[in-house]
Amino acid sequence: MKKIVQLSTLAGMLAATLLSVTSVHALTLEQVVEHTLKTNPELLSSRQQLLSRESEISGAKAGLLPSLDLELGIGREGTESPATGGSDVELTRKESALRLRQLIYDGSATASEVDRQKARYNSQLFDTVATEQQIALRVTEVYINALRQSELLQLLRASLDAHQNIYDQMSLRSDAGVGSRSDLDQIAARLALAKSNYIAGQNNLQDAVSNFYGVVGYLPESSTMERPLPFSLTDKLEASLQIAFANHPQLKSADADIEAAKAQYRAGKSSFYPTLTLEGDRTINEDIDGVEGTNEDWTIALRLRYNLYRGGADVARKNQTAELIGEAQQVRATTKRQVEEGLRLSWSAYSFTSQQIEFLTTYVDSVVATREAYQKQFNIGRRSLLDLLNTENEVLDAKRNYLNADYDRLFARYRVVQAEGNLTNKLGIK
Numbered sequence: 001m002k003k004i005v006q007l008s009t010l011a012g013m014l015a016a017t018l019l020s021v022t023s024v025h026a027l028t029l030e031q032v033v034e035h036t037l038k039t040n041p042e043l044l045s046s047r048q049q050l051l052s053r054e055s056e057i058s059g060a061k062a063g064l065l066p067s068l069d070l071e072l073g074i075g076r077e078g079t080e081s082p083a084t085g086g087s088d089v090e091l092t093r094k095e096s097a098l099r100l101r102q103l104i105y106d107g108s109a110t111a112s113e114v115d116r117q118k119a120r121y122n123s124q125l126f127d128t129v130a131t132e133q134q135i136a137l138r139v140t141e142v143y144i145n146a147l148r149q150s151e152l153l154q155l156l157r158a159s160l161d162a163h164q165n166i167y168d169q170m171s172l173r174s175d176a177g178v179g180s181r182s183d184l185d186q187i188a189a190r191l192a193l194a195k196s197n198y199i200a201g202q203n204n205l206q207d208a209v210s211n212f213y214g215v216v217g218y219l220p221e222s223s224t225m226e227r228p229l230p231f232s233l234t235d236k237l238e239a240s241l242q243i244a245f246a247n248h249p250q251l252k253s254a255d256a257d258i259e260a261a262k263a264q265y266r267a268g269k270s271s272f273y274p275t276l277t278l279e280g281d282r283t284i285n286e287d288i289d290g291v292e293g294t295n296e297d298w299t300i301a302l303r304l305r306y307n308l309y310r311g312g313a314d315v316a317r318k319n320q321t322a323e324l325i326g327e328a329q330q331v332r333a334t335t336k337r338q339v340e341e342g343l344r345l346s347w348s349a350y351s352f353t354s355q356q357i358e359f360l361t362t363y364v365d366s367v368v369a370t371r372e373a374y375q376k377q378f379n380i381g382r383r384s385l386l387d388l389l390n391t392e393n394e395v396l397d398a399k400r401n402y403l404n405a406d407y408d409r410l411f412a413r414y415r416v417v418q419a420e421g422n423l424t425n426k427l428g429i430k
Contacts, residue, residue, distance in 0.1 A: 027220060029228040030427050033139045036216050037429065040135055046128045053121040060117040063103065063110035071097040079290030091287040100280040104302070107270030112263045119260035126253035129424075133249065135215075136427065137418040141411060142212045143225070148407040149205040150222040152400060156194070156201040159396045163187070163194040166388065183385045190389050230413050231426055237347045240420055241340060248339050248421035254332035261328040265321040271314035274306035343419035350412035353405050360402040367391065367398045 037043060073095035080088045103110060167187045174184045205222070213219050234240045245251065282298045307314075371391045377383040417423045424430075 026226050027224045028226050029143050033136045034429050036139045046131050050124045053124045057117045060114040066102040069099045084290040089290040093288050094286040097283040102278040104276040106275045107273030109267050109270035112267035116260050116263035119256045123253045123256035126249040129249035133418050133423050136423045138215050140414045142215045144411050146208045146212050149208040153201040153205050155399050156198045160194040160198045163191045167191045243420045244339050244343050250335050254335045258328040261325040268317045268321040274304050276304050346415035346419045353409035356405045364398045364402050367394045371395050
């Protein structure tokens with residue numbers, strides 16, 4: 001019976017283990033970026049502001065539609081007039097009115113305000129897209145760095161194991177009386193350094209995981225993270241620049257700001273034109289002006305209002321809005337320079353790391369072959385322990401340099417695409 005219980009417990013533990021293994025799914029960069037874009041507070045705030053701009057468009061359009069007002073009033077009124085025979089008459093005055101107003105013409109002030117609000121909405125829209133691009137790049141950076149530090153830790157672990165093996169080998173030689181004390185001290189010192197480096201690597205990985213949490217909002221399991229696949233880039237920087245100038249959301253936002261300034265200028269010029277409205281009024285009043293009874297009136301009229309002088313305020317307003325157009329244009333020119341600068345820096349990083357990879361590949365292959373040869377020569381006494389330890393460290397440095405350059409090149413690809421304004425599209429995220 002006891003064996004049956006033990007077997008049942010073992011089966012339950014095995015099932016739980018299998019379940020936990022199958023529940024662990026591979027984590028991709030696309031999934032992490034998509035999750036972050038749905039939950040990032042900065043981006044959610046930007047989207048709320050976008051919804052606010054959308055409501056401002058509706059508010060501006062309301063000026064093109066009719067307005068209908070109801071007025072009701074009651075109170076005491078004292079009147080002394082020819083209509084009352086010179087007597088002082090006090091009555092309870094009652095008023096009711098229904099007033100309809102429809103704008104016919106206002107120098108395009110209202111239509112220009114609608115255009116301005118639409119342009120402001122587009123500016124905020126592209127600002128939001130630019131924020132998405134920046135956050136996606138930041139997620140990519142912390143994701144790649146977590147993978148980088150995980151692989152670097154594996155290299156340090158392998159180096160530590162190699163030093164431990166050499167130490168064990170030298171300890172056996174020392175115990176057998178065929179190894180020197182100085183050799184044992186030397187490998188002991190290198191082993192201690194390898195352990196220290198491994199601890200530093202653990203700290204670096206923990207820092208990378210913490211940075212990942214700060215951006216994404218949850219802690220990753222590095223063993224489930226898939227390495228992002230590199231995608232193709234344009235052949236030349238010039239072609240990439242053309243893509244950026246046509247598609248970058250920050251440039252589109254700047255273009256929308258220029259349109260908003262132009263619409264504001266058109267609205268400012270409207271002060272030089274008259275305003276024409278269609279007005280309809282229906283009133284029913286009781287006991288007014290000292291006369292008892294009901295008064296009913298209705299009117300429908302076109303009314304034109306034209307300001308002839310306002311102390312030069314309209315001219316000043318027109319000049320001010322004209323300067324705002326120039327300001328928006330200069331901001332756009334600055335933005336274009338910044339976009340080009342970012343893209344050139346990204347291209348340089350990608351180009352030079354690609355060149356590094358070619359030489360580092362040769363370097364790694366050479367030092368690995370040297371280490372294998374030194375190991376064989378050390379075993380037959382033709383190489384010293386110092387030679388063996390030095391080549392072991394050189395292998396670690398070579399692999400570490402190659403790994404860093406490889407991840408730098410991978411991240412540089414994403415930098416280029418982000419600088420073009422296409423990162424989320426490349427990641428397949430809408």
